[in-house]
Structures are given as structure tokens and as C-alpha cells.
Amino acid sequence: MDRDAVVVGGGLAGTLAVGALLGQVDRVTLVERDRFPVGPEGRKGVPQGRHLHVFLSGGQRALDELLPGVGAELAAAGAHRLEMPRDILTRMPGGWQRRFHEGRHALVSCTRPLLDHVVRARVLAEAAESGTRLEIVEGAEVTGLLGDPDLVTGVRIQDRGRAGAGARELNAALVVDASGRGSRAPEWLEGLGRAAPREEVVDAGLAYVTRMFRLAEPPDAGVYIMPGPGVPRGGVAVPVEDGRWLVTLSGGRGEEPPTGDGEFLDFAASLVHPYLYELIKTAEPVSGVHGYRNTANRRRHYDAPGGVPEGFVAIADAACAFNPVYGQGMTVAVLSGLALRDHLAGGGLRPGLAAAVQGAAARAADTAWLTATAADRPFAAAGAISLGFVDRLKSRYFSRLTARVAVDPKVGAAYRDLVSLTVPLSRLLHPAIVARVLLLPRRPGLADPPLEVGPGPRGH
Ligand SMILES: Cc1cc2nc3c(=O)[nH]c(=O)nc-3n(C[C@H](O)[C@H](O)[C@H](O)COP(=O)(O)OP(=O)(O)OC[C@H]3O[C@@H](n4cnc5c(N)ncnc54)[C@H](O)[C@@H]3O)c2cc1C
Known part of the structure; x- marks a missing residue:
């Protein structure tokens, strides 16, 4: 138990958390309320898996760091690579964007079940070679935490469909909550006598x-x-x-x-x-x-000082979920997995680990959070509350900026860097970008989608 970990939820983040824990603990138990399909099939616990899931280049790079070569495995399994802006006809609010070869960012496009299947198969293969024992408890749900307000020491689980039976406890030195957007960890922490984290919601x-x-x-x-x-x-x-x-x-x-x-x-x-x-x-x-419909941006501030007890970490959607229209959630899940791996590599299970991982996972989510909420706040506030002066200013800047993306290769490149989650939001506040956004006149994009790939920026 001193060197055992429990991961709650076997979605993308939970699977990657298992990968990050291999070699760092004696035993890791993955508790998943569904049963895993044999092949790339959808399942009830990941209902969003039926919807389009593109995978941003920031996430691809991080995933290849965690599981080297997995990008090639996805491609071999049939995933497409859509280079931006060449392989996606994009209609910005001001018109269509030109299509040209930029060679910096591509979206990986496949079904979510395929992506989960390839990643899971790879982590299972690595587990088989590792000194860490992996136990998978399927068809069982975590229902609460063990411990006290300052220290989590395990989880309570319940087999599904066996009301009144099948309840048991699992002790662990580290519990990783990767149970997704519907995570009930705030209530579990309250059950230990600890305050739930502060929650921010921006719902467009x-x-x-x-x-x-x-x-x-x-x-x-x-x-x-x-x-x-x-x-x-x-x-x-x-x-x-x-x-x-x-x-x-x-x-x-x-x-x-x-x-x-x-x-x-x-x-x-x-x-x-x-x-x-x-x-x-x-x-x-x-x-x-x-x-x-459950698409609100929702962030739980486990990263606030004293936000988590020792022995407990919440990652990915369980801590910070986004309006899916920006395609960021999986990338943030991978970046959280990387944060967990790096902090474990820096000294294994130890006092202070939970808070350090929580801080790093929050930083990994920052750019996505700021971008999604800046774009959504005007819609979230519509009719309800009026936006403050700063929010109105931000909103106006973003509106001018997105209008320029279609016609301005420099602004477009900065925008693609940002939406691929490879640079912080401040990239859009670089003086050269601000000047182009604020000083150059608004120009419409193309009236019709460019069916042919055109010359690159120098040809504009
Ligand atoms: C409609 C939609 C479209 C999206 N499109 C994109 C996109 O294009 N690109 C992108 O990057 N992201 C997209 N996302 C976001 C992405 O789906 C999530 O960010 C990602 O799934 C987060 O992974 P996760 O492992 O944290 O959670 P999930 O994938 O939701 O996994 C949670 C897992 O925990 C299990 N579980 C839950 N509670 C318990 C419990 N108590 N005990 C045991 N197991 C439990 C569930 O069964 C599930 O397996 C989209 C989301 C939605 C809703």
C-alpha cells in the first residue's frame, strides 16, 4: 500500500496516468465503471466518443513524448493527418481562409474509440514489460475516498449492478481522479470533511x-x-x-x-x-x-493553495473541462499525463507530490482555459449579466483578430500556434501581432471556399 496507486476512470487521461505510474509504484489499480471493449468500439462511460474528436499538434507532441511512436501507430490504424490551413477549408466569421502549405501544425483525425484503443493497447503492452503490477477492475465504480481531510489513503468501490453487494475498499498512497467531466470528487472530499474546490463555470x-x-x-x-x-x-x-x-x-x-x-x-x-x-x-x-449538450467550460481549482490533500490528484476533464468546439480536452489530458510522469520521475511518491502535480496540471490547462473562456464569455453572459470593461475589450480584440486570421498569414500563423496549444495566449499579444490586428484595416476573407491549394504567404 505504501507504493500502490489507484487510478479512477480508464478514459484517455486515466490510461495515460497508468502509463505515467509504470515503473514508479509497486502496483497500480485502474478502476473503470464500464467493461473495456476488445476493439476500437465506443462505450457508455465516454458518450462524447461518438462525436468528432480532432487531436491538436500540442497534444500529439506530448503523446509522442509519453508513448514514443504512438503517432505512427495511429496513422497505421487509419488516422488522417490534416495540415492547417492546407487540408481544412476554414470559414472564419469574415470569410474563407486561403489554403496553403505552412507545414507547422496538423490535426490528427480519427474516431475517439480508435484513439483510445491504440493508446490503451500501447499502455497495456508497456505495463506487461514493467516492474509495476497493473490490475484492472472493470464494471466497478469508485464511490468515495478513504482517509481524513489531510490525507487520502484509498478509495471505496462498488461493483455495478450488484446493489447491496460488491462494495469494497482499496488502499493506496496515491489516488488519481481521471473520471472525466462528471467527476464526483468534490463530494468525495466533502465526505472526508474537507471543502470542495472552488469551481468556475463559463457556459456558452x-x-x-x-x-x-x-x-x-x-x-x-x-x-x-x-x-x-x-x-x-x-x-x-x-x-x-x-x-x-x-x-x-x-x-x-x-x-x-x-x-x-x-x-x-x-x-x-x-x-x-x-x-x-x-x-x-x-x-x-x-x-x-x-x-x-453538456459543453460548459468548468474548472475546479484543486491547484489553489491547500486545494488537495496529500495522496489525491485530479487531472484532465475531472479538474478542467472545456467547450469541445475548440478541440482541446484530449490535448490537456495528455499534458496532464506528462505532468504526472515528470513529477513522479523527479522523486516518486513523496509528501508534496499531489500539490506539485496539481499545480503542473493546472498550468498545462491554462492556455486552453483562457482561450476557450475568452471566446465563450460574451455568449455565456448574453442576456444574463453584462460584460465588464476588460472583458468587452478582450472580446473586441478577439473579434478583430479572428477576422484577420483569414487574410493575414502572420496573424494566422500565431493563431494556429495558439489553437494547436503549442504557445501561451500571450503569443497573440506580441506587439507585432497586436499592431497588425489593431492598425490594419478589416478585410474580408474569400467569398467561396478555396478548392485548390494556393501559394504560401509570400505569394499573398
Ligand atoms: C461532444 C464532445 C466533443 C469533443 N471533441 C473533442 C475534440 O475534438 N478534441 C479534443 O481534444 N477533445 C474533445 N473533447 C473533449 C474530450 O472528450 C475530453 O477532454 C476527454 O475525453 C477527457 O478525457 P478523460 O479521460 O479526462 O475523461 P473521459 O474520456 O470522459 O473518461 C472518464 C472515464 O472515467 C470513467 N468513470 C467515471 N466515473 C467513474 C467512477 N466513479 N468510477 C470509475 N470509473 C469512472 C468513465 O466511464 C470513463 O471511462 C470533446 C468532448 C465532447 C463532450
């Missing part, structure tokens, strides 16, 4: 619907139509493995996309440009329409 009220298609004549690029002023509806279509395309449509409060089969195309037709609708109107649907 976005709703998602997703459907899988097979296209008769797939184009050579995905498409992303951003919502804009006046048309708060957006859509994305990307190729995934096995020749299929995932299409996600989204709308803010009052503009939620319907989940009926027939209405999917109607909603696609209502976007600011008909390109996506034209792409799928005669395509063969190969799934039903799936909806998702």
Missing part, C-alpha cells in the same frame, strides 16, 4: 449533433464553418478511418441543432455557407444522429 450553452457519413466523392480537405455574429451555428466535417466522414453541427442557446434524422441536413443547410451541406446532402449516413 453550445449543443452538438454528430452523424457519420460515407461520401461518394470525398474532397481532399475537411471543412470547418465557424459560427459568426448573426449566425451562431457552425459545422465541421473531417475524414476518419475506414473511408468514413464525421460531421458535427453545433449551435448556441436558442439555436441548438435538432437530433432528428431528417433535420440534420436542414440544419447543415442553414449554416452561413452551403459548402458543408452540399458535401453531405447526397452522402450515405452510416450512423444515427447523436446529440450532446
Whole structure:
């Protein structure tokens, strides 16, 4: 027990936490309330897995650091690589962005079940070679923590579907909560007599619907139509493995996309440009329409001084979940896994580890949090409270900036660095970028999607 760890939840973050713990503890027990599928299949505990999941280059780099070569394994399993801005036709609020080869950031695009499957298989293979014993408890749910307000010493678990039986305790020197957006750790901590962490919520009220298609004549690029002023509806279509395309449509409060089969195309037709609708109107649907509404940005400040007791860490969505439209959550999950690995490598299980990991995981989430909440705050506040002066200023700056991205390769490059989570938000406040955003006149992007790849920035 002195060198045992428990990981709560076997999603992406929990699987990577297991990987980070290998070689650092005697035994790691992964408790997952679902049963894992044998192949790349979805499961109930990860309902968002039916929706489009692109993986940003900041996350790809971190994942290759944690599990070297896994990017190539994903590609071999059929994941696509969509280089930005060449391989994604992007409609910014001010018009379409030019397509050219920049060679700095690519999105990895595959289904979430495939990504989870490849990562899980790899971590299981590493576990088999490691000195750490891995035990997987499936079909059981963590229901509470053991210990006292200052020290967590394990978890209480309950087999699912066996009410009144199957309850037991697992002792551990470290408990990692990776149970996702629905984590109940705040209540578990209260159960130990400790205050729940302060929570921040910025909810733009976005709703998602997703459907899988097979296209008769797939184009050579995905498409992303951003919502804009006046048309708060957006859509994305990307190729995934096995020749299929995932299409996600989204709308803010009052503009939620319907989940009926027939209405999917109607909603696609209502976007600011008909390109996506034209792409799928005669395509063969190969799934039903799936909806998702729990999309608020939600951050629990476990990183505040005294935020966690010894022996307890919360990572990824369990600590900080984002509006999914920015595609950041998996990247932050990987960065948290890296933070856990690095802190364990710096001295193993020890007093102070939990707070140090929590601080590093929070820093890993900062850029994503600041970006998502800056973009969402005006929608979150709409009609409810009015924005303060600073928020109005930020919002205006972001609106000018996104308008410039479509026409300005320098601003575009900085923006792509940021949205790929490879630089901090301050990159957009570099004087050269601020000057271009504030001083150059607004110019519209292209009126129609560029179907051909054009020359790079020097040709503009
Ligand atoms: C609609 C949608 C689209 C998204 N698109 C993107 C995208 O394009 N790109 C991107 O990077 N991110 C995207 N995300 C975010 C991404 O899904 C999450 O950030 C990511 O899944 C976080 O991983 P996690 O391991 O923390 O949580 P999860 O993947 O949610 O895993 C949590 C796991 O814990 C288990 N569990 C829960 N409670 C317990 C318990 N008490 N005991 C035992 N097990 C438990 C669950 O069964 C599950 O397996 C999207 C999210 C949504 C909702």
C-alpha cells in the first residue's frame, strides 16, 4: 500500500496516468465503471466518443513524448493527418481562409474509440514489460475516498449492478481522479470533511449533433464553418478511418441543432455557407444522429493553495473541462499525463507530490482555459449579466483578430500556434501581432471556399 496507486476512470487521461505510474509504484489499480471493449468500439462511460474528436499538434507532441511512436501507430490504424490551413477549408466569421502549405501544425483525425484503443493497447503492452503490477477492475465504480481531510489513503468501490453487494475498499498512497467531466470528487472530499474546490463555470450553452457519413466523392480537405455574429451555428466535417466522414453541427442557446434524422441536413443547410451541406446532402449516413449538450467550460481549482490533500490528484476533464468546439480536452489530458510522469520521475511518491502535480496540471490547462473562456464569455453572459470593461475589450480584440486570421498569414500563423496549444495566449499579444490586428484595416476573407491549394504567404 505504501507504493500502490489507484487510478479512477480508464478514459484517455486515466490510461495515460497508468502509463505515467509504470515503473514508479509497486502496483497500480485502474478502476473503470464500464467493461473495456476488445476493439476500437465506443462505450457508455465516454458518450462524447461518438462525436468528432480532432487531436491538436500540442497534444500529439506530448503523446509522442509519453508513448514514443504512438503517432505512427495511429496513422497505421487509419488516422488522417490534416495540415492547417492546407487540408481544412476554414470559414472564419469574415470569410474563407486561403489554403496553403505552412507545414507547422496538423490535426490528427480519427474516431475517439480508435484513439483510445491504440493508446490503451500501447499502455497495456508497456505495463506487461514493467516492474509495476497493473490490475484492472472493470464494471466497478469508485464511490468515495478513504482517509481524513489531510490525507487520502484509498478509495471505496462498488461493483455495478450488484446493489447491496460488491462494495469494497482499496488502499493506496496515491489516488488519481481521471473520471472525466462528471467527476464526483468534490463530494468525495466533502465526505472526508474537507471543502470542495472552488469551481468556475463559463457556459456558452453550445449543443452538438454528430452523424457519420460515407461520401461518394470525398474532397481532399475537411471543412470547418465557424459560427459568426448573426449566425451562431457552425459545422465541421473531417475524414476518419475506414473511408468514413464525421460531421458535427453545433449551435448556441436558442439555436441548438435538432437530433432528428431528417433535420440534420436542414440544419447543415442553414449554416452561413452551403459548402458543408452540399458535401453531405447526397452522402450515405452510416450512423444515427447523436446529440450532446453538456459543453460548459468548468474548472475546479484543486491547484489553489491547500486545494488537495496529500495522496489525491485530479487531472484532465475531472479538474478542467472545456467547450469541445475548440478541440482541446484530449490535448490537456495528455499534458496532464506528462505532468504526472515528470513529477513522479523527479522523486516518486513523496509528501508534496499531489500539490506539485496539481499545480503542473493546472498550468498545462491554462492556455486552453483562457482561450476557450475568452471566446465563450460574451455568449455565456448574453442576456444574463453584462460584460465588464476588460472583458468587452478582450472580446473586441478577439473579434478583430479572428477576422484577420483569414487574410493575414502572420496573424494566422500565431493563431494556429495558439489553437494547436503549442504557445501561451500571450503569443497573440506580441506587439507585432497586436499592431497588425489593431492598425490594419478589416478585410474580408474569400467569398467561396478555396478548392485548390494556393501559394504560401509570400505569394499573398
Ligand atoms: C461532444 C464532445 C466533443 C469533443 N471533441 C473533442 C475534440 O475534438 N478534441 C479534443 O481534444 N477533445 C474533445 N473533447 C473533449 C474530450 O472528450 C475530453 O477532454 C476527454 O475525453 C477527457 O478525457 P478523460 O479521460 O479526462 O475523461 P473521459 O474520456 O470522459 O473518461 C472518464 C472515464 O472515467 C470513467 N468513470 C467515471 N466515473 C467513474 C467512477 N466513479 N468510477 C470509475 N470509473 C469512472 C468513465 O466511464 C470513463 O471511462 C470533446 C468532448 C465532447 C463532450
